[in-house]
Amino acid sequence: MSQSATVEVEDKYNTAAMLMTRVAFLGTVATALRAGSARRAPFWRRSQTTMSFSIQDTVAASDVVVFSKSWCPFCQKTKKALTLEEIPFTAVELDERDDGQDIQDALAEMTGQRTVPSVFIKGTHVGGNDDTQRGLRDGSVQRMLAEKASS
Numbered sequence: 001m002s003q004s005a006t007v008e009v010e011d012k013y014n015t016a017a018m019l020m021t022r023v024a025f026l027g028t029v030a031t032a033l034r035a036g037s038a039r040r041a042p043f044w045r046r047s048q049t050t051m052s053f054s055i056q057d058t059v060a061a062s063d064v065v066v067f068s069k070s071w072c073p074f075c076q077k078t079k080k081a082l083t084l085e086e087i088p089f090t091a092v093e094l095d096e097r098d099d100g101q102d103i104q105d106a107l108a109e110m111t112g113q114r115t116v117p118s119v120f121i122k123g124t125h126v127g128g129n130d131d132t133q134r135g136l137r138d139g140s141v142q143r144m145l146a147e148k149a150s151s
Helices: 002-033 043-049 055-061 074-082 098-112 127-140 142-149
Strands: 062-068 088-094 118-121 124-127
Touching: 043 142, 055 088, 062 074, 062 098, 074 127, 118 127, 118 142, 124 127, 124 142, 127 142
Parallel strands: 062 088
Antiparallel strands: 062 118, 118 124
């Protein structure tokens, strides 16, 4: 076997070994995700999120509350739409909290909606992204904010 053929075989072997290592790593990550151990917030955020959380208190404290996940495209659309309408809101990023899964489970029990975003306006659950977008288009979100402000 020539030297160039030997180098080519070694390169293919190294590439195959590298790919097998990556597949093994991804398998480990997937197993951890299924087990829930990868749901934890990064250590630098944990101290900020370990206090007791009340959905009711949070919803009562702000006119608009969006329970969200920072990576979720539908959550991003909802927050962008509210921002464009100049409607201030409180965002609770569930993926950045140690208790985020517990909060999401409690929201599902309260509202019947398992997905995010989960939007509350003046204490009333309006739904997710589609419901919020529809409400912004037809003016019902703005009416809810104005109605409850005048009462």
